[in-house]
Amino acid sequence: MSVRRNRVVASIVVASLLSPGASLARPLFPSPLLFQVAPARPEIARAQQQISDGDFEEAVKTLEAGLDAPDVTDDQLVELYRLLGLTSLYLGDEARAREAYEMLLQARPDYELPRTAPPKIRTLYARIKEDIKNRRVRPVTLQVDPIPDAEGGTPVMAEATIQDMALGARARLFYRRAGAQAYSSVDFTRDRANKERFIATIPAYELPATASAYEVEYYFEVADAAQRRLAGRGDAFNPLVFQIAPEPGTVATSSERPWYKSPWLWVAVGAVAVAGTAGAVVYATSEERGRVPITIRVNP
Amino acid sequence: MSPRSFLLLLGATLAAGCGAEPPSSGNSLALELSISRAVADDLGAFQVVVLPEGKSRRCADIQRTCLNQQVQPQEALVLQGPDGKKGRALRFPAGLRSGAQELAVDVPVGRDYVVVIEALSRSNPPRFLGSSCNYLESVSAARNEPLIAAAITLTEVACDPSFAP
Known part of the structure; x- marks a missing residue:
């Protein structure tokens, strides 16, 4: 009886050693779901190896280098942040792990950790997801100065400071010549030296020098992958304005303002608004009765 | 005490509590009725006042005495009677039928009101004979549901409910 039992136990042990899927040991890198597979990237492979070797500090450096690379795809970013979160937890840096998972979730709100992920990671991940659901994650903040008036025929550069930029989000500068129907846009690019500093440039050919001055309407917008506005200054209906000066040597003429920017029009609109408001107040305070x-009842 | 004696005592106690009221109670009721009847005979008019911010008012306090002693005259809304007469306190001659009287007032359109109806004596100056306090949720320019006011219990209080015009 005991011989048979020993034989059964031995066969289970051998089978588990031969088959990784049946092994009792949890793999360090559980295979992700098929739809979450990110394309291979040297930094990812190298970081995985460094994590396997227990060289976590080096792994963090490798991952940060991967995140700084200019040609990283969204899938690769997700994988880089996932590994960064994992490595940071191994190093006991929960704050950085949290930051990494927040970035991951901002890019892929539906991302799920593999079921085989360590419980500590799963707990932290669940907490972060709950925070995001309850909107406790810090919003994107955009600080940008208005574009000053410029010379024609020269590029115009806008600098912005964007904090807590969501992964997968885009910061763009929209612009159009006043009176034109559609806006063009240029992307803000992240400054290599300062991760919160972004620069967008309107090319010179979009701002030709003309005999008379003209205005350019513009606005800034940070939007997520679903084109939801996360932050901005101005918008398509209430744009900011800068002016392109007339070509040197030409007789200065008054800027060609579109009709709707005539001050007289707005004086008239203001007068109508005041009269309307006064009318509304009079109407509201009139003794309308019902x-x-x-x-009446009286107790007997 | 044995159970039998306890039951006997309980039965005697219950029997003492039942039966006709003592004669003194009947005298008191008769006196109250005669006073109430006398006050009812003195009833000359009803005065209707509508106050804003109804939820913040305490009806129990309002009904104790003349409203004009508790609120500033300008607090009351300007009402309009069916005859076109305007005032913060509209008076309607008493004409009770089966203990009730119907009337109508034009109230500024709005929400959260209290309608106070005061019973006034025929005397000059009139005396306060009791009041009814009723919360009115909203008044619309269109049709409004009839307000069935809480019944007024006539009791004389020495104050003149007249509102300054």
């Missing part, structure tokens, strides 16, 4: 039938 008849209320009342039955």
Whole structure:
């Protein structure tokens, strides 16, 4: 009886050693779901190896180098942040792990950790997801100065400071010559030296020098992958304006403002608005009444 | 005490509590009725006042005495009677039928009102004979549901409910 039992136990042990899927040991890198597979990237492979070797500090450096690379795809970013979160937890840096998982979730709100992920990671991940659901994650903040008036025929550069930029989000500068129907746009690019500093440039050919001055309407917008506005200054209906000066040597003429920017028009609109408001107030304060039938009763 | 004696005592106690009221109670009721009847005979008019911010008012306090002693005259809304007469306190001659009287007032359109109806004596100056306090949720320019006011219990209080015009 005991011989048979020993034989059964031995066969289970051998089978588990031969088959990784049946092994009792948890793999360090559980295979992700098929739809979450990211394309291979040297930094990812190298970081995985460094994590396997227990060289976590080097792994963090490798991952940060991977995140700084200019040609990283969204899938690769997700994988880089996932590994960065994992490595940071191994190093006991929960704050950085949290930051990494937040970035991951901002890019892929539906991302799920593999079921085989360590419980500590799963707990932290669940907490972060809950925070995001309850909107406790810091919003994107955009600080940008208005574009000053410029010379024609020269590029115009806008600098912005964007904090807590969501992964997968785009910061763009929209612009159009005043009176034109559609906006063009240029992307803000991240400054290599300062991760919160972004620069966008309107090319010179979009701002030709002309005999008379003209205005350019513009606005800034940070939007997520679903084109939801996360932050901005101005918008398509309430744009900011800068002016392109007339070509040197030409007789200065008054800027060609579109009809709707005429001050007289807005004086008239203001007068109408004041009159309308006054009318509304008069109407609201007029003694409009309603008849209320009342039955009075007296106790006998 | 044995159970039998306890039951006997309980039965005697219950029997003492039942039966006709003592004669003194009947005298008191008769006196109250005669006073109430006398006050009812003195009833000359009803005064209707509508106050804003109804939820913040305490009806129990309002009904104790003349409203004009508790609120500033300008607090009351300007009402309009069916005859076109305007005022913060509209008076209607008493004409009770089966203990009730119907009337109508035009109230400024709005929400959260209290309608106070005061019973006034025929005397000059009139005396306060009791009041009814009723919360009115909203008044619309269109049709409004009839307000069935809480019944007024006539009791004389020495104050003149007249509102300054």
